[in-house]
Amino acid sequence: MRGEWTLVWNELRHGLATALAAAGIDAGDRLAKVELAIPRERSHGDWTTNLAMILAKAAKQPPRAVADAIAKHFPLEGTPFSAVEVAGPGFLNFRYRDTFVAALPVRILSEGGAYGRSDAGAGEKVLVEFVSANPTGPMNIVSARAAAVGSSLVRLLDMAGFASASEFYVNDAGNQVDLLGESMAARFAEHIGESRPFPEEGYRGEYVRTLAAELPDAEARAALARPDGARWFRDQALVRMIEWQKRDLAAYGVTFDRWFLESVLHPGAVDKTREQLIERGVTYRAEKPEGVTEAAEARVGANEGAAGGSGIALWLRATQFGDSMDRVITRSDGRPTYLLPDIAYHLDKRTRGFRTAINLWGPDHHAYITTLTAGLKALGLEEDFLHVLIVQQVNLLRDGQAVKMSKRAGEFDTLTDLIDEVGADCAKFFFLMRSTTSHLDFDLALAKKQNDENPAFYVQYAHARICSVIAKGAELGLAAATGEPTELTDAAETSLVRQLATWPEVVRGAAQAREPHRIPTFLVETAAEFHRFYHACRVADPAQPALSRHRLRLCAAAAQVLRNGLALMGVSAPERLERSEEGLA
RNA sequence: GCGCCCGUAGCUCAACUGGAUAGAGCGUCAGCCUCCGGAGCUGAAGGUUACAGGUUCGACCCCUGUCGGGCGCACCA
Known part of the structure; x- marks a missing residue:
């Protein structure tokens, strides 16, 4: 062994490279991608590789002949292995030396909390962005799964030798926050017995009333009287909401290296990103996207009302970068769509030196992956920079019966409710147990049981x-x-x-x-x-x-x-x- | 209509990026403490991996089609 934090995986890789050279077999770049695995079946040894079968065709020899050659030249001396055998259609099976096995408990205890750590990630900087819920309400169950998975992934990457960091992106610049501010102002007015119209699409949750009642009275009254007072309510709502979310997540054991405010991208970074895209010649001005089919046109017509105004917008040629259609990045009224700051934000991540951005999104955003990826490619970022993990939905059950998750007050819906009911440890274990691509049935009654079903x-x-x-x-x-x-x-x-x-x-x-x-x-x-x-x-x-x-x-x-x-x-x-x-x- | 995800034992899910005989838990049935925590262990039964083709030495995994379930679909984020 070359010392702690060195993987057996690496030992094998080196040994195989040596054996291939000695046997005169040219593996090209295959060795980097070859599978080195721990077989399910213990009689197949402690490690196994299909390398010989992969190389057989290029070497113009039967797989077993290639395997024999590799086995013959594999330098066992100084490795954790005492034997290598050829088996089945051409597998190479390796067996640990007894001394390696006997020494392992000593090694585990001396490495302690670092046992399992490796340099496999080679220090690559990876930013994991997750939860990123709008600051317009308390943390909900959907976020609870993403928080468990995201925070665990950050630690996991770190242990495997990546330089990982966590980030929460706060959408504090859009309509939703303005609406929250308006809703808060209306609730405060109500609180002091005045009347102010409640916004059409406002936030009707009870928590807005609660927060409104906690506002400093004199300042709030003054803001209510000012024509631009809504902004004060918005800022207040924002700060209090973010603090609330931080508290909820901290109680769950989840913290972030950085809470990134979207507003810092406006207008500088957003404008700059737009200019870069224009310079690269990947945009155009038009009322409608270019090259739409008749069928698509018909749909645009049908959605005209929802789509908003007609007029000259700035379009990104997303179709050139793999998207199914071009996308508006600046509306006809001059305001950017959500896409533009998103591109600016990811450019910012890249500029900060992160080689990979892993984002955890809900299933309702999966179509957006190709759009954002197209936007980043249009800017010239690496194709594999953005890596989105879709965290599938959670179905809450109680003794097999679906639990309604409603936004309305009093129903089971928030992260806090979940922690109160089953505890943070148990919730996290259940969320992490399944692959993120699987829909998850979370049975509250089961999670609460402290017995062998759990x-x-x-x-x-x-x-x-x-x-x-x-x-x-x-x-x-x-x-x-x-x-x-x-x-x-x-x-x-x-x-x-x-x-x-x-x-x-x-x-x-x-x-x-x-x-x-x-x-x-x-x-x-x-x-x-x-x-x-x-x-x-x-x-x-x-x-x-x-x-x-x-x-x-x-x-x-x-x-x-x-x-x-x-x-x-x-x-x-x-x-x-x-x-x-x-x-x- | 188009796109993406999912479909594995009665139930909930794995299967290590295409590997060897598809595995766990729960549930069912049969066993195991004069002993360190029985919240445990051992065994049995349970499968045409939704279906039909294809690719190759080899497919739950990749490709095509069909059927089911979920989600998305244009100046909302």
Whole structure:
């Protein structure tokens, strides 16, 4: 091993490169993309690769012949592997040395919270933007899923060697905020017994009334009397709303490196972006988009009312960059559409040095991916700069029955409601458990159960159980072994160590695929692996002190891995779980 | 009408970017504590991966079509 934070993955890659060179096989750039995996089937070894099968065609040799050549030249010396075998149609299967396995618990404990960390991301700067809800109401359930996934992804990327940061984009410059201000002014007027018309599309939620009543009385009265007083109400509403959202998220354990206000882009950055697009010749002025089909034209006609005015607008030639149609970036009245500041914002991200922007969006925005991507390509940004993860909707259930999520006061709808009902740990575990592309059925009754139906408790229980057995060992005067490698005497022990050995690879894979759900999946498997071991092997046995000390250390290593995984999820790892009344059912 | 996402065991979901015999939990059935937390463990049953073609050594994964479910569709964000 070349030292900590080096992946077995890297060792394999180097070994394969050496073997290919020695065997005289030209892999081209294939090696960079080849699959190195941990096989599901343990009898297939600890690592496997399909490299030989990939190269067979170009090498004009049967896959097994290529595999044999690679196996023959693979330099095992100094690697974690003792053997490489050719199997099946041409797989190369690698097996860990016993000494590597025996040394692993020592290594896990010495690396501690850093076990699993790697340099796979090579320090690439990645900005993860998520939630970014309009500052016009409290955090809701949809945001709760995005917050759990986004914050976990940031930690995951960091652990895999990316330079990651989190950001919340605040739409504080649009109509919606003006409407909020107007709504607030009207509610304040109502509060002091005056009348002021409530805006047509205003925010009718009870929370606006609450916030209005908290405004400083004298200042608010003065603003109400001024002709431009709506602006004061807007600014007040904005500040209070953002603080509220920050509080809600903080209670959930989610914070952001930066809250980016859209308003800072106006007018400078927005104008500059428009000029750049014009200079690049990717815009035109027209009443209608160029090259629309008759069918599309008919639809425009049908939507004229909703579409707004007719007149000369500035269009982006989005179709040249993969979009299905051209898009307006400046309305006929001169105001920019949402697209232009969005482009300006992402240009700003790129200018700050981020090589990748990962955005978490709701399913209602998926069509916008091609539009924004087209806008960024039109500016000359890398095609793969923007990476959008669609976080699918959440269906709340209670004992199998759908829970209505309504904006109206009193109904179950907010993040705070959710935390109050099931707790932040459990909510996050459930949100992270599924891939973001899956619709998620969230059963409140299930999440509240503290029993075996609940995977969040299954993992936390494994951790608590380990802490308990370590405490038991201490009672008996048995401490975890230090220094010397672990003696593995039982198949269940070896199986557990091998599971723990995969952790750095799981972190790397999950980070590069941007799939945080692999973490809870791994933790559930690890917990199961631990329980199996615990069932098969007595850990704290005064009659066998030497063996006990080795097993206690293995337990401590397992606890460390569980803690590291739960930490990535933002879920706590309690040392004790108290039985609740419901849990006894 | 067009576009995107989804469809895997009775239910909720995995399957490591195209790999070896598609796996977990719940539910059902049958077992396991003189022992460290039974909130646990072991086993059984349960599948034409919606359907029909195609691509190749190999497909839940890629391509085409069909059927279902969700979402979006033009100077709202």
